[in-house]
Amino acid sequence: MIDLYYWTTPNGHKITIFLEEAGIPYQIKPVNIGAGDQFKPEFLRISPNNKMPAIVDQKPADHSAPLSIFESGAILLYLADKTKKFIPEDLHGRNEVIEWLFWQAAGLGPMAGQNHHFTQYAPEKIPYAIDRYVKETARLYAVLDKQLAKKEFIAGKYSIADMASFPWVKLYDKQMQNIEDFPHIKRWLDLMMERPAVKKAYAIADEINPQTEMTEEAKRILFGQNASTVRGK
Ligand SMILES: N[C@@H](CCC(=O)N[C@@H](CS)C(=O)NCC(=O)O)C(=O)O
Incomplete structure (x- = not known):
């Protein structure tokens, strides 16, 4: 248990x-x-x-x-x-999943988190902070979009890398991102949202x-x- x-x-x-x-x-x-x-x-x-x-x-x-x-x-x-x-056993596959897992934990998560903070919760709207985190979120989305242009899921097969990123990217609106700019992410989000789990x-x-x-x-x-x-x- x-x-x-x-x-x-x-x-x-x-x-x-x-x-x-x-x-x-x-x-x-x-x-x-x-x-x-x-x-x-x-x-x-x-x-x-x-x-x-x-x-x-x-x-x-x-x-x-x-x-x-x-x-x-x-x-x-x-x-x-x-x-x-949800993690491959072969060395290459396993490490690709781990790379994207760390990418999410060290990059996408903290940056999108600061994005939420300054765009939604901060008591004052600070243009520099909003601009900084909205731009960095966009950069990270572009990295993910490029990866998803090559692979069905982030590291090829469905894995913990997808589970880590999805809950953050699902909130693209809140992060002031236009999902139409990221067509491969859009396809992947639909695929993720269809999963019963x-x-x-x-x-x-x-x-x-x-x-x-x-x-x-x-x-x-x-x-x-x-x-x-x-x-x-
Ligand atoms: N790096 C941590 C971040 C966890 C995290 O930020 N959790 C937040 C909610 S999303 C929390 O528990 N916040 C409580 C607090 O800051 O007091 C992880 O990935 O588990």
């Missing part, structure tokens, strides 16, 4: 998509990050960065004690290796948290953090 510490955001969706695709047993432990659940001591023991998603595998393959993992890329890689699904992952999200707007209280909790948040003083 996998315990999934989850909230209804793009990084959370990556893992529900995987678990639905793989069909392995899991239970969701909601971590309402807009209400401050990420600061509960029991969650911080699993995820010291006070961010979800995180998992606890109650039955690791080596029969050792329960294993906890934070960082969505690390979780996807762990689950793919555990199930031997992807539909199920989003249906679960709607059930857990039907609220789409971020409250002022949530903004205060999420965007007011500094070193004392971590040190507790």
Whole structure:
């Protein structure tokens, strides 16, 4: 059984998509990050960065004690290796998936995240910041579009690389991107959205948290953090 510490955001969706695709047993432990659940001591023991998603595998393959993992890329890689699904076994194929997984975790995710912050949530509209992140998101989309011109899915066959990028790219509107400029991404998004596991992952999200707007209280909790948040003083 996998315990999934989850909230209804793009990084959370990556893992529900995987678990639905793989069909392995899991239970969701909601971590309402807009209400401050990420600061509960029991969650911080699993995820010291006070961010979800995180998992606890109650039955690791080596029969050792329960294993906890934070960082969505690390979780996807762990689950793919555990199930031997959605990552190729051959050296070239495996490394291509890992490259695109890191590309998402280190590039697309953080840049699109800052894009969301400055275009949607920042209390003032700062033109330089908006322009910077909208342009960088566009650059990253162009990289992905070029890749998808050559391959049906990001690394050829459907893999954890697609699961990592999809929840972010799905929000292209929010990132002020015109999807018509990226025809190969558009084709891939349609392909992804047709998958029953992807539909199920989003249906679960709607059930857990039907609220789409971020409250002022949530903004205060999420965007007011500094070193004392971590040190507790
Ligand atoms: N690099 C991390 C990012 C995770 C992340 O940013 N999670 C956000 C929601 S999408 C979160 O839990 N935020 C809570 C907080 O910042 O206090 C990953 O890929 O898992």
